[in-house]
Structure formats: structure tokens, C-alpha cells
Amino acid sequence: MSTIKDVARLANVSVATVSRVMNNSPKASATSRALVQQAMTELGYTPNANARALVSRTCDTMGVVVNDVADPFFGALIKGVSGVAVERGLHLLMGNGFHNAEQERGAIELLIGKRCEALVVHSKVLSDEVLIDYAMRVPGMVLINRDIPALKGRCISLNNRLGAATATRHLLELGHSRIGFLGSDHAIEDASSRLQGYRDALSDAGVVADAELVECGTPNEEGGERAMLNLLAKGLTVTALVAYNDAMAAGAISVLADNGLKVPEEVSVVGFDDIIYARYLRPKLSTMRYPIELMAAQAAKLALQLAAGEGEAQQSRIYTPTLINRHSVAPLRS
Known part of the structure; x- marks a missing residue:
């Protein structure tokens, strides 16, 4: 495999000149460019990106x-x-x-x-x-x-906390008080912040937060399904849901439909993120846009x-x- 030294030797120029040509330096003369390009072609030499970066102290x-x-x-x-x-x-x-x-x-x-x-x-x-x-x-x-x-x-x-509080507050303004929360079981700040935002909104409205209305799962469609199934299994009255993200909301909507519960006539659902398929779910998903x-x-x-x-x-x-x-x-x- 040819090296930059081989190119310099064939072109009869210095390694520094070859480097200047490869990096389009204005210090490289037209003659040098022609000699180096011809040598690179004859040798089938392709400049290495890391080598160029070392010379130019930049990276593409x-x-x-x-x-x-x-x-x-x-x-x-x-x-x-x-x-x-x-x-x-x-x-x-x-x-x-x-x-x-x-x-x-x-x-x-x-x-x-x-x-x-x-x-x-x-x-x-x-x-x-x-x-x-x-x-x-x-x-x-x-x-x-x-x-x-x-x-x-x-x-x-x-501001994840504000986002979940806004979603919950929207449901409260529509008359809902039995609002469930489908949270993420990942031990990350987003999960705790969104749960806290949900609790903030309930507290501000004078609604006592019921821990039984909170279920957590992996933050995807399957996790949303399992969390919704667990919530339904408790036999509690739930008229609305705030989901950790749109994927969990989609899983929850699927479970609600399988159990004969209509969205939004019987259970309202709000997601989080506004990912691409939120607008293509049926019904189209209300959600918090994450830009x-x-x-x-x-x-x-x-x-x-x-x-x-x-x-x-x-x-x-x-x-x-x-x-x-x-x-x-x-x-x-x-």
C-alpha cells in the first residue's frame, strides 16, 4: 500500500508539499499540485482522513x-x-x-x-x-x-417537569380528576421530572395524587401496554391518562381498544414528544411537542x-x- 512518502518520492517533492496539496493550501504552487496529483494517480494513493487531520489540525x-x-x-x-x-x-x-x-x-x-x-x-x-x-x-x-x-x-x-404539568393541567381543565400516569421505569432524570410535573399539576388543582393511578414500564409500546394492563387490573376509575411518551401512549390506546374502552369518549390520552407517528394514530394523539x-x-x-x-x-x-x-x-x- 502506497504512503505519503511514496507520493513525495515519485513527484520529487517534500512530504510537506504533498500535505499542502492534499489540504488545498494556497502555499502549494500549480506545478506542485500537478506533480503530486499525477503521482497519486499513478500509485493509486487515497489520502487518509486521519492523516489529513493531523496535518491540518482540523477534522471533517x-x-x-x-x-x-x-x-x-x-x-x-x-x-x-x-x-x-x-x-x-x-x-x-x-x-x-x-x-x-x-x-x-x-x-x-x-x-x-x-x-x-x-x-x-x-x-x-x-x-x-x-x-x-x-x-x-x-x-x-x-x-x-x-x-x-x-x-x-x-x-x-x-423543561420536562413543565411539560408533564401542562399535559395534566389540560386534562384537569376539561373536568378530569381521575388521571392516571404511565411512567418510564428507567432511572433517568426525564422519568422523575415528568412524574413530578404530573404531581405538581394535581397538587395545584387541589387534587390528591393517588399512587395507585401510577404505573411504570419500559418507555416503548410494549411497556405502555403492560402499564395500561396493570392499571386496568386494579379496577379503579380512570377517565384520563398522561403517558411518559408517545410510544407508551400508543401501547395504552391499543389495550384500551382491546378492552372496549373508547378514546377519547371514555378515556382521554395525552402523550409526550410528538414523534412522527403521533399524528397517524387513530385517534390522532394529543401530545406535548418536544422540539x-x-x-x-x-x-x-x-x-x-x-x-x-x-x-x-x-x-x-x-x-x-x-x-x-x-x-x-x-x-x-x-
Whole structure:
């Protein structure tokens, strides 16, 4: 396999000249460019991306770490980052963390090893201390859906507590008081924040929170099914539901239909995230919009800005979820 030294020898120029040609340096003369290009063609030499990066001290690749690329929510996150990468002419490398500390760490280490100077990281399991250490190593690392005070200006997150409170308050305003909550069993901040938001709204309305109306499961369709089945098995009156996310809401709606309960005539349902299929469920799902694609694009731009040494924002950015009112919610029937 040919090397940069072989190219320099055949072109009768220095290795530094070959490097300047490969990196489009204005210091490379037209004659040098022609000689080097001819030598590369004759040798079938393809410049190595890492070698170019070492010479130019830049990288044409940015990285993103998510929980699971197959999840529609994280697909939207990647779409937001990818749009910025394409716009800037950059390649995008992705890693899955699967809400597992070792896998999150491994994904971040892999992207650092690939010389990704700009990183957008969605990490829910690694400690603040570990992420702070990585951030010190990689100036262009930005956290999304995480707010660490010590990394002020490098975090972009959502007010999950407010979002769940807004969803619950919407149901209360429609006359519902027997409101169930289908939560995530993952030990992450999003899960506890959304549950607390649900409780906040009930408390503000003077409604005593009933722990029996809360069921948790894995934050997907199957988890929503199991949580809904457990809730129905208790034989309690439930006229409305707030779900941790749209996937759990979809599973719950399926179980309600199988048990002859109409949505929204008998049970109103509100999801969270507004992922792509929320508008295609029947009935169309009312939900809290999580502007993840917008947030991801902002995180990518910030990561590139930091990687270029252009300074950082003074404050972290916290986005606000908004209610998308479709057809899965109705006033309480007398």
C-alpha cells in the first residue's frame, strides 16, 4: 500500500508539499499540485482522513451519541445534527449508548478516537463528573437533554417537569380528576421530572395524587401496554391518562381498544414528544411537542462553534414543550 512518502518520492517533492496539496493550501504552487496529483494517480494513493487531520489540525467529521438510533425520537435528533453537518460539508459518525454507562462511555471514546472535534452527546446514565471530564478533553462537546451547572453554556435541554404539568393541567381543565400516569421505569432524570410535573399539576388543582393511578414500564409500546394492563387490573376509575411518551401512549390506546374502552369518549390520552407517528394514530394523539430536531441542530451549531474556539454561550438553553391538541382528548362526560 502506497504512503505519503511514496507520493513525495515519485513527484520529487517534500512530504510537506504533498500535505499542502492534499489540504488545498494556497502555499502549494500549480506545478506542485500537478506533480503530486499525477503521482497519486499513478500509485493509486487515497489520502487518509486521519492523516489529513493531523496535518491540518482540523477534522471533517462530527459525532453524535444517542440512546438508540432505531428509536424515532433519536432519529429526529440525528436528523437535526445531520442537517447541520451536511450544510457544513462534514461527515457524521453515530454511536448508541442504550442507557448503559459502559456503552455510553464506549460510544464517546470511539468518536473521540475518530478525531471528532465536535460532539453532540445524549447521555442519561453517565455521572456529571464523567461528562465534565469528557467536556474538558473535548472543547467542542455539547450535551443535549441534560443540564449540568458546571458546563454552563454547553447544555441544551427541555423543561420536562413543565411539560408533564401542562399535559395534566389540560386534562384537569376539561373536568378530569381521575388521571392516571404511565411512567418510564428507567432511572433517568426525564422519568422523575415528568412524574413530578404530573404531581405538581394535581397538587395545584387541589387534587390528591393517588399512587395507585401510577404505573411504570419500559418507555416503548410494549411497556405502555403492560402499564395500561396493570392499571386496568386494579379496577379503579380512570377517565384520563398522561403517558411518559408517545410510544407508551400508543401501547395504552391499543389495550384500551382491546378492552372496549373508547378514546377519547371514555378515556382521554395525552402523550409526550410528538414523534412522527403521533399524528397517524387513530385517534390522532394529543401530545406535548418536544422540539428535538430544532434542539439538535442548535446543539450541532454550538459544538462546531466551540470546536473552532469561538467561545461559548453564557447560559445553557432550556426549551419549553408545547401542547399539540389533536383528537385523543375530550371533556369529561357527566
